[in-house]
Amino acid sequence: MKKVKQFFSQFLHDGHLTWLFILPGALLLALFVLPLFAVFLRASDVNFFRNAFSAQAFKALQLSLLTSSVTTMITILLGTPFAYILARWSFRFKSWVELFVDLPIVLPPSVAGLALLIAFGRRGLFGSVLSVFGISLPFTGAAVVLAQTFVAAPLYVRSARIGFAHVEKQLEEAARVEGANQWQLFYEVMFPLAGRALFSGAILTWTRALGEFGATILFAGNLEGVTQTMPMAIYLGFERNLGIALALSVVLVIVSVFLLMLTRRLEKQGQD
Amino acid sequence: MKRFQYLSLFFILLCASCAPAVTTTTAPKLRTLNVFAAASLTDAFTEIGEFFEAANPGIAVTFNFAGSQALRTQIEEGAPADIFASANQKEMDTLITGAFIAQDVSQFFLTNKLVVILPADNPGALQKLEDLAKPGIKLVIAADEVPVGRYARQALDQMNGPFGSNFKDKVLANVVSNEDNVKQVVAKVQLGEADASIVYTSDAVAAPDLKTIEIPAELNMIANYPIAPLANSANADLAATFIDYVLSSAGQAILQKWGFAPAR
Numbered sequence: 161m162k163k164v165k166q167f168f169s170q171f172l173h174d175g176h177l178t179w180l181f182i183l184p185g186a187l188l189l190a191l192f193v194l195p196l197f198a199v200f201l202r203a204s205d206v207n208f209f210r211n212a213f214s215a216q217a218f219k220a221l222q223l224s225l226l227t228s229s230v231t232t233m234i235t236i237l238l239g240t241p242f243a244y245i246l247a248r249w250s251f252r253f254k255s256w257v258e259l260f261v262d263l264p265i266v267l268p269p270s271v272a273g274l275a276l277l278i279a280f281g282r283r284g285l286f287g288s289v290l291s292v293f294g295i296s297l298p299f300t301g302a303a304v305v306l307a308q309t310f311v312a313a314p315l316y317v318r319s320a321r322i323g324f325a326h327v328e329k330q331l332e333e334a335a336r337v338e339g340a341n342q343w344q345l346f347y348e349v350m351f352p353l354a355g356r357a358l359f360s361g362a363i364l365t366w367t368r369a370l371g372e373f374g375a376t377i378l379f380a381g382n383l384e385g386v387t388q389t390m391p392m393a394i395y396l397g398f399e400r401n402l403g404i405a406l407a408l409s410v411v412l413v414i415v416s417v418f419l420l421m422l423t424r425r426l427e428k429q430g431q432d
Numbered sequence: 433m434k435r436f437q438y439l440s441l442f443f444i445l446l447c448a449s450c451a452p453a454v455t456t457t458t459a460p461k462l463r464t465l466n467v468f469a470a471a472s473l474t475d476a477f478t479e480i481g482e483f484f485e486a487a488n489p490g491i492a493v494t495f496n497f498a499g500s501q502a503l504r505t506q507i508e509e510g511a512p513a514d515i516f517a518s519a520n521q522k523e524m525d526t527l528i529t530g531a532f533i534a535q536d537v538s539q540f541f542l543t544n545k546l547v548v549i550l551p552a553d554n555p556g557a558l559q560k561l562e563d564l565a566k567p568g569i570k571l572v573i574a575a576d577e578v579p580v581g582r583y584a585r586q587a588l589d590q591m592n593g594p595f596g597s598n599f600k601d602k603v604l605a606n607v608v609s610n611e612d613n614v615k616q617v618v619a620k621v622q623l624g625e626a627d628a629s630i631v632y633t634s635d636a637v638a639a640p641d642l643k644t645i646e647i648p649a650e651l652n653m654i655a656n657y658p659i660a661p662l663a664n665s666a667n668a669d670l671a672a673t674f675i676d677y678v679l680s681s682a683g684q685a686i687l688q689k690w691g692f693a694p695a696r
Contacts, residue, residue, distance in 0.1 A: 282555075283624035298625050299570065299608035381572065381609025381620070396612065399501045400577045 196413055203406035211407035219385045220393035220408065227301060227389060228369035231308040235316045235365050240358065243320030244346060264314045269374025272310050276379040280306070303380035304387050311375050312368035316361040323357020324350055360423040367419045371412065465670045466512055468496045468503040470519035470657065471613035472544065472580065472631075475638045476690035477517070483686065484677050491670060499578040499613035507532055507662070514665040515674060517657060519544070519579035524658045531663065538660035540695040541678050542687050544632045545652050546580075546587050548645035549621050556627025561645055562595050564628060565602035572626035574617050575610035583653040584630040590651045618642075637691030656695065 203211075211217060246258060264272060279285050280297045290297065297303045327350055335349045351358075373391035380387040382396065390408050397405030469477050474497045481493040496503065496513070504523040507513050508530060516533065518524045527533045550558055556569040564571065574581030588600040608626070611617045618635050620626045621642060628645075632655065636644045659678060661671035677683045684694060 277623065277625070281623060281625050296570075299572075377612075382575070382611065383607065383609050387609065396575065396577070399499070399505050399612075402505075 199406060199409050199413070203403075203410045205403075207403050208407055208410075211401070211403040212411060214404055216384060216393060217404055217408055217411075220388055220390045221411065223301070223304075223385065223388065224370055224390040227304045227308060228366055228372075230305050231312060231369040232316075232362055232366045234305070234309055235313040236358075236362055239313055239317045240320055240351075241346075243317045244324050244350065246317070246321045247324030261314055261317050264310055265318070269311055269372065270378060273307060273375035273378025276303075276307060276310060276375060281379075298379060299381040299383065299387060301380075301386060304376055304389060307375035307379045308369035308372045311372050312365040315368055316358075316365040319361025319364060320354065320358050323354035323361070326357070327353045356426050356429065360426045363419050363423045367416055370415065462490060462492055463667065463670060464492045464494055465514050465667055465674055466494050466496065467515045467517065467674065468498075468507065468511070468513040469515075469517040470500045470503070470579065471497050471615045472519055472634055473497065473517055473657075474615060476634070476687050476692065479690070480678060480683055480686050483682065484674060487677070488673065493674070497615075499574070501577045501579070502612065513662050514667045514671045515659065515661055517541070517659040519655055519657055520582065521656060521658055522582075523579070524660065533660045534663050538658045539675075539679075540656045541659045541675075542657045542684075542692040542695055544634050544655040544657065544692055546583055546630055546647050546655075547633045547636050548628055548647065549618070549631055549636055549639070550628045550643040550645070551621055551624045551626075552641055552643055553624075554643060555624060558628055558645065561591070561647060561651075562599075564606070564630075565595065565599055567602075567606070569606050569627040570608045570625075571603065571606045572609045572611060572617055572620045572629050573607055574614055574631075575612060578611070578613055579655065580614045580617075580630075580632060581610065583655055587630065587647060587651060587653045590653075594651070632691075634691035657692075
């Protein structure tokens with residue numbers, strides 16, 4: 161074991177063997193970049209703008225922006241206090257709660273969609289309770305939001321929890337000494353200090369919600385203008401009109417790049 | 433040292449997972465036939481595949497079931513198919529035009545027609561065909577690009593005659609989702625999330641738990657399914673054997689068992 165370690169540490173100092181590190185990385189990077197390059201290349205023809213601004217593309221874009229924004233707002237409203245609890249309180253079964261909060265991040269979206277349908281569908285476990293109130297979720301915009309929240313909200317909770325946890329305990333104690341109550345402590349101390357983490361978490365959730373596909377198609381179905389989001393239009397456009405699918409893909413890639421740059425910038429500022 | 437143990441365990445598992453591949457090389461070489469078939473053929477072709485494999489040792493049939501329009505796109509984008517079985521002539525024609533399939537090799541091998549399906553407890557309380565236009569019921573049908581979705585809309589056009597000129601519009605206003613293939617549609621009705629749908633009679637045979645409302649012949653659509661080998665198939669001989677089997681009396685018997693009618 162020691163010999164192996166020695167062997168590798170020699171490598172690190174060996175300048176002309178740097179390709180051993182560069183080559184694997186370059187291969188992986190090529191895998192990330194080349195497909196997107198191909199999409200841009202194939203999308204950029206005379207019909208690009210006609211496709212990008214077609215009625216179907218516009219409706220899908222509008223619906224995606226609306227539902228993902230609602231998802232992000234719901235997530236912030238429900239997720240912020242929750243993340244605060246997870247960061248600061250200790251209670252029984254906390255690790256279990258944390259596990260279930262992180263679970264949707266690793267769960268396949270198709271499992272999420274099926275689970276939502278089996279739980280909140282008309283014949284689902286809670287469907288009959290909902291129908292008493294005249295609520296039927298599947299195939300509605302609400303179902304799109306629910307699917308997006310299920311899949312994307314954990315990203316915000318995670319980021320916010322870490323943000324809150326990084327606020328120094330002394331600051332909190334000082335505020336306590338000054339006589340701040342629980343709400344003041346949260347709103348005037350924790351919230352501003354964890355602001356960047358909350359904001360970048362919200363953007364991550366928004367981006368993920370914008371790209372949600374698997375859970376949505378199973379739980380919300382596909383109807384233009386009602387449940388057909390951008391990823392859905394791309395999936396179906398692949399079979400009907402490749403031009404629209406490519407144009408929408410380009411739009412989504414650009415939006416994603418922009419949002420990622422924004423979060424990276426915030427993270428960088430946070431470190432300074 | 434512990435790390436080394438984990439590593440060796442990993443390699444043992446890796447080798448173990450390779451083992452079956454090694455043993456098969458001693459048996460006669462297995463050839464694989466890739467059949468791209470319309471989603472409505474799922475049950476019938478799976479059974480045909482089993483009989484075909486039993487009758488032809490050394491040949492494995494792999495199926496790719498999806499909406500014919502999705503299969504056509506996959507083939508156009510280079511998916512390795514040996515046979516294409518479509519639920520309409522349109523997708524077949526597109527591939528012939530694109531030279532993926534040779535002229536005059538495609539042949540019709542069955543017909544199918546449409547039927548209305550409902551969950552067993554009929555939550556939308558549909559009694560007759562006209563009830564499809566009843567306001568407030570939830571219909572899940574296949575998208576317009578999917579063959580069965582196209583046939584359903586054509587049948588609704590014909591129903592405008594007896595049921596009033598805006599019958600089709602009223603029915604389409606009840607549609608809550610346009611699905612990507614017919615099996616997705618059937619699943620949503622089976623789950624009870626939709627009150628009704630229009631699918632193939634063969635789908636109703638494959639889902640005996642569902643109720644049906646017949647569509648009279650003069651308002652129905654006949655779906656002609658063509659089948660053809662791909663022009664650049666490396667298994668042209670196997671493809672021909674499989675298509676012969678589908679057209680044989682044995683193959684046709686299986687298709688009829690699953691609710692399809694002979695080609696005409």
